[in-house]
Amino acid sequence: MGDVELRGGELGPERGARRVRRRPGGSVRPLSEAYDTALLDLDGVVYAGGEAIPHAVEALGAARAGGMNLAYVTNNALRTPDAVAVHLTELGVPAEAADVITSAQAVARLIADEVPAGSPVLVVGGEGLRVALRERGLEPVESADVPGLAAVVQGYGGPDMPWARFAEAGYAVARGVPWYASNTDLTIPGARGIGPGNGAAVEVVRIATGGVVEPKVAGKPLPPMHRETVLRTGAERPLVVGDRLDTDIEGAFNGGVDSLLVFTGVTDVAQLLAAVPEHRPTYVAADLRGLLVGQPDVAELGGEFVCGGWRASVSGGALVLEGGGEVGAAGVDVMDGVRALCGAAWAEAGSGACGLDVGKALGRLGM
Known part of the structure; x- marks a missing residue:
């Protein structure tokens, strides 16, 4: 030190x-x-x-x-660094987007290191994941049937994430498309208490695909x-x-x-x-x-x-x-x-x- x-x-x-x-x-x-x-x-x-x-x-x-x-x-991969910085500033903690590092950015770099540039990636998550993937030259998509699909990535998508999004991930993972997760936190704290986090959503896809495939995880503590x-x-x-x-x-x-x-x-x-x-x-x-x-x-x-x-x-x-x-x-x-x-x-x-x-x-x- x-x-x-x-x-x-x-x-x-x-x-x-x-x-x-x-x-x-x-x-x-x-x-x-x-x-x-x-x-x-x-x-x-x-x-x-x-x-x-x-x-x-x-x-x-x-x-x-x-x-x-x-x-x-x-x-939390839901929001973009820009959105997080704006929120912090509104709370009285001045911040710039460059001050924010998210698991979406980490998993996007991990995927970009392992698939060809410009590849389509199925996103099960929020805008934070989409922005991070584009930053790395990848194409976010929402269907498992997109030709040349190179990866599936999951990140926290908020409490209103449609169930159909998990189904799309399951279809792709079951076919052998490489699977990534921004993080596997089972819970996330909120104003009303502790709620299910992205790790719980990952478990949904794991169970649906027979529990034989593990995602590559980027977030803390990895x-x-x-x-x-x-x-x-x-x-x-x-x-x-x-x-x-x-x-x-x-x-x-x-x-x-x-x-x-x-x-x-x-x-x-x-x-x-x-x-x-x-x-x-x-x-x-x-x-x-x-x-x-x-x-x-x-x-x-x-x-x-x-x-x-x-x-x-x-x-x-x-x-x-x-x-x-x-x-x-x-x-x-x-x-x-x-x-x-x-x-x-x-x-x-x-x-x-x-x-x-x-x-x-x-x-x-x-x-």
């Missing part, structure tokens, strides 16, 4: 082929100063259901004012999305910021970069504590305000993991959390308790998933 002054969160002895994080990391400097670029997920991080998440606009404005570059990296992001942003010290362990955090793990998990979307604390190594973020914060501050160390002392006055340990197959003060009182940071619990849980689990009882420990935090 060059001269970035980070501390804590040591990686275990398997560092190299497989990095095993035993506890969250620490940073003396605010994260917005320690990293040159934030690679921000959108759904569940910046907005949900089209509305800005509390504190997101102010935090991103402050990070940008302090010199941090902001890039928006989303698995390498094509990381490649697309690096090519478009030129980030030298990136920090991935997301709300999902299986896409944002695993994508950072696969790319060998640091990550910040925020609890404004899909992941809850119980899921974080049970995380396998590739799903363990470098840092955790309640929301995007975590970009503007340093991150406290999590110290390991005599079998306990200590952070901000909280002490976490394992006893009788359960996580135990003590100290920290009264939740809700001035100066009491429940995130420090979460960080301490992560240390105890991850150290106990090692290279696996934590199977400890976490109920009482989370109750101590009011969760």
Whole structure:
């Protein structure tokens, strides 16, 4: 990380082929100063259901004012970068189309690398996919019967996607046409809760075609999305910021970069504590305000993991959390308790998933 002054969160002895994080990391400097670029997920991080998440606009404005570059990296292939940039600007987060990287762009590059230029590609998705395919010199089509069909690509098409679109994909895939997906997120957060994502739509086609063919997937956490992001942003010290362990955090793990998990979307604390190594973020914060501050160390002392006055340990197959003060009182940071619990849980689990009882420990935090 060059001269970035980070501390804590040591990686275990398997560092190299497989990095095993035993506890969250620490940073003396605010994260917005320690990293040159934030690679921000959108759904569940910046907005949900089209509305800005509390504190997101102010935090991103402050990070940008302090010199941090902001890039928006989303698995949602529905909208074009232009449309996303307009939406962000309307929310109070000024953005240009070049600041937005989508899984549609990543999958379009993947397809363009594997089929002849100008090839017709059956699109099951929204305008974001069509624009990305045209950018790569490919022809979006809507019928499986188009002569010379070179590929089928699926991306999130919104809640009103006609059922006939899945049928077209099924016809083509069953005939052996190469199949691609922008991403396979099973869910997507919205204003009313968690809804089915593109991964659920991919499963529809998989089931209809007998379950014997797998699509090539471009989005987070897979390498094509990381490649697309690096090519478009030129980030030298990136920090991935997301709300999902299986896409944002695993994508950072696969790319060998640091990550910040925020609890404004899909992941809850119980899921974080049970995380396998590739799903363990470098840092955790309640929301995007975590970009503007340093991150406290999590110290390991005599079998306990200590952070901000909280002490976490394992006893009788359960996580135990003590100290920290009264939740809700001035100066009491429940995130420090979460960080301490992560240390105890991850150290106990090692290279696996934590199977400890976490109920009482989370109750101590009011969760």
